[in-house]
Structure formats: C-alpha cells, structure tokens
Amino acid sequence: MTRHPTQDDDGPVRVLPGPADSDSNGNLDPRAVEMAQIARKTLGQMSPKLRARGIDALHRLVVRRQSIRRRIAFVTVAAAAGVAIAFGPRVLHSFNQEPAPPPLALIVEGGAVDASGVIRARAEAEPPALHFGDGTVIQLDQGTRGRLTTVDDRGARVAIDHGRARVDVVPKPHARWQIDAGPFVISVHGTVFSAEWDAASERLEVNLERGSVSVTGPVTNGPIAMRAGQSLIVKLRRSEVVLRDTDEQEHEAEAPALAPPPVRTRAVVASRPSRPARQARSWAMSLSAGDFDSILEEAERDIGHTLASRGTEDLAALADAARYRRHDDVARRALLAQRRRFPASPRAADAAFQLGRLDEKNGRGPAPALAWYERYLDEAPNGTYAAEALGRKMIAVEELHGAGAARSVAEQYVRRFPRGSYAGAARALRVER
C-alpha cells in the first residue's frame, strides 16, 4: 500500500491511503482522490486569529446558553417547587467562571497561621483565636494543635489535631464551615459548640450549646445529628458512641448530693421538653440519652415477642442500640423485622442501608451488601443515606466486578454528590485505567 504522511493540524502525523489499496480505499476514482487531496490541503486550516476568535465566541455561547438554562430552570422550579435543577457540568461553569470572590478576612488574635496552615500561638499562655470577616470566631484552648485547612468566601475548614476548640459560627445562607477533629468531621451551620479531640486516647467530645451540627467519622455509622444542649462522646478504641443531653450529665453529677436541678441560663433549656423519668422513657429517648444497655436488656428478655410486637420507632431504636453495642445479630433481626412489618416506610428503606453496612462489617462479602444498597437507593433515592449508599455501592461494585464496572457508579456519585465523602475515590476511579 502506498502511503504518504500528512500533517494538517496539531495532531500527530497521519497517513493517507494510496490509490492502490482497494480494500481500505474503496476503489475511488483517481480523479476523485485528487479532488479530495485538494480539499484536504485547502480546507480546515485554522489560523491563530481564528482560534482566538473562536474561544471568545465559545465563551459568549456558554454565557448565552447558561442564561437561558437558568431562566428555564427558574420557571420549572416555580412550577414544581422542590424539584432540583442541574445547571450543567462543572467544566462549563469553570469555563465561564467569574473571578472567584475573595475569601473571608481573617485575623489571628494571639498567634499566626504559617505557610502550611498550622495555627501557632504567640505565647504559650495566650491561646490563639481565629476571627473571620463574617464574625465567626474559632478559639483554640491552650496547648491545642490546630490547622487552618481552607478558607473561602463561604467559610473555612479547621482541623484540630489534638486539643479543644470553641467554635462560634455566625449563621449565614450557603455558609460552609467544617471542623476536623481527628478522624471526625463536624459540619456546622450557625452554631456554638466546643470540640475536643484527644489524640492519645482517641476520644472525641462535642458539646453543642446552640444550633445544630452533624458529626461523621469512624464508628458513627453515618452522620450523627446533634441538637442544642446535647453532648457527644465517641471512644474510638472501645467503639463507643454516647449521645446525651447535657443537663442529664449535670443532673447525674449532682445527684449524690441531692441538689436541686441546676438553673440553666440559656433559653435553650426552656425550649426543650422536660425530661421524663428514666423508667418511663421510650426506647428512642433512651437511645438519644445513650442508654443502649437498657434497651438491649429489655429487648433480649423475649426477643421474638419484641420483634413481633414493638412499633417501628422502637425497632429502629433497638437496631441502633444493638449496632452501637455490637450486638449485630440483634441489630440484623430488628432491621429485618422493620422491613417485614413496616414495608414501604422510610424506616424500612433506612433498614436496607443498615443491613448493607452490617453485611459489610460482618464479612459477608460485598455481594449481599450491594443488593441492600441498591434496594435502598431504589426505595429512597434521595434518602438520608443516599450519598453513603451510592458510595458504598461504588466500592462494592469495584470489589465484585472491577474498576471498569464501577466507573458508571463513580460518575453518578460525582454528579450527585460532588463534595461527598466518596467524591475523591469516585474521581480517582473515573480516571483509572
């Protein structure tokens, strides 16, 4: 076959077919071949000027289309409130990006943030405090090791490697504040709380004074939502998670002296219902008080009867208590009873996700877990655990069928949860060979 090289564009050298190669050439008349060669030589050249003009025109096209899409989205949202509209992929957004708004101003009182983000105290006796432009203050206790990971126009991310910090976030729409306490992530939206991470004993303590936060990390089995006046203690080594009301702790501490209930100064107390007597608590309340053992003790007296007679809320509380105390068999039975007795309920869907997590934890292999995650996503595509379920599904698919098969799940994950905890893994999977 006669071949001759050509280089028409910036691409690599190509070869054109010679007239003698009938199979790959299709027996084209030599005169037509000659015309084709003329077309190749004379058409399609892109001058630098045209290239520059093209990129400007493309910018304008993106702006025009996005403006139209936003208008359509607005009309659609107005017509069907609550329907989420995707405004297009990030690449178009970034292509058409306005200059990023400046990050929040930051003043470090009593210290400084070095080039690697480490927050350093000026003097040992004077712990540093980060004062952000929106009024948010993060005060580190003496001896606390912390780092400023990121700061942008919507908030910041601060890591506590060891020690305690008091966080007072000013609520604002679209604010994004995160505190990393060891391996835990505390997401906050306008709140006052303290977070303490003891690296030596691997113990986390979060005390929430006002607002709400969610805590995720090892042994939490998904995000733990905290409300004002609650305290969360996680002991990693013992896999122990205790979420309780702050006034309960105070009450217990003062009980031996038979002192009257402490007078609370915060309005939060007045807004909370009075705490019922321990014996009259529902399992859900016992669970929120961290009293897992009493739930299990009561349930295991006659587990068959419990599973057959208790309501949906109690079954959910029992499953949680059993999971926290590593009574996985009881947890599994409670979750299955939830699904069997209250099918099509949101708790039944949540149970599917929890069953998947249990299957993974108990080494049953990824296949049964995958089936549960798929069932959960099918029953509750926008449920509380949707991000986690999709992330776990991606991992399970990769384990079972390889990276190629998991790529579509990874695509889906990144599209739906671009900032989710599995986004990094999903992106890595997408580009993996």
Place this chain on the structure above:
Amino acid sequence: MPADMRHLRMHVVTATMEEAEAARDLELARALLSGEAHAAEMAWDRYAPLVHGIVSRALGPDAEVEDVTQEIFYRLFSRIGTLRKPEALRSFVISFAVRIVKWELRRRRARRWLTLSETGDVPDEQIMVINAESRYALRRLYALLDRLNTRERLVLVLRHVEGMTLEEIAEAMELSLATVKRVLRRASTRVSQLVDAEQGPVVKRRPRPEAPVPRRQP
C-alpha cells in the same frame, strides 16, 4: 547511519512523541473531569484545529464552520462526564465532532440547504483565498458529495479527505469495521461513477503560455 538504525531511531522518537501526547491527553482529560478552571481553554487550544478541520472538510467551505465547531465544544464540555477512558480523549473529541457534523448534515439535507447556495454553487466569497483551479475542484467534489447520503459522505470524507484509518472511522462513527468498509466501497463506487459521468479534468488548467522557440544560432 545504516537504514535500519535510522528506522529504529525514528520508531523510538515516534513512540516517545506518542507517549507524550497520550500523557498530555490524560492530564487534560483529568482536568476536564474535575472541572479545573482552565481545562476548557486548554481543550479548545489543543483540539480546536482538529475539530475545525473535520467540520470544514465534512461540510465543505461554509461560513457556519465556526458555529458548528463551537457547538461541538459546547456539547463536549456538557457531556465530558461521559468520557469513560481519559486516555482516549482524542477519540472522544473526534467521535463527538463526527456525531454533530452528522446531525448538521442531516439538518441541512432536511432543509435542502446542503453546502451549496441556492444556485447549487459553493459561495465564491468563502473560498476567495483559494485559487481558481482548486475552487473548481472543490465545487465539483462537494457537489458530488451532496449526492451521497450522510453516512456515505462522512465515511468518504473521513477516509479520503481527513485521512483517518478505517479503525478510527469505525470508532468515531460507532460502526463496525465491516460496515465502514462496505459503506466506503459503496460511496467510492458511487462517486467514481459520477466522476465518470461528468467527464472532464479534476481542475481546469489554465493554458500555459507557450515556451518561446529558441532561436537557432546561426
């Protein structure tokens, strides 16, 4: 240097260039997938000439080439999430371009605009930079191509004008290799028959001035 050594050296250089190209593609694909700020401009800079070439040669000399090229990039960026193999970014771009050119050709066919003006000629003002002989050849070629269906036209252009391999055409057009061969054979036969029927040279050669007869030296 012996011929086989030269060949070996050329092979090594070519392989290294290809590896470098592949690495650049992979890097660019990753940047696009993660939505990095300048990835779109980089992609335009790298692939606009290639896409512009494909569009221009497939549609013929046409004022809308720029618009179609921009449309291809717009859609490419919108659908970059569907890129399964980042290392195959170039193929992805080509197949996108081919797909949109195919739609464009069908749209034109439906509107009976084709690549020609109402008189059936390639508008002269668009190819003024080309000399008269080439302009004549282009008019003939695209008039012939307009008589093929969209698939035949694209396969023929990608093979004979763009210079793609059959495998590349199959990938870009999402056809089997056997189908590409069959379509190419059919398109080539049809064009050859049309050329035969039209007769005449490919280009209208200007009459060359006669060479002066050398005077015989006395």
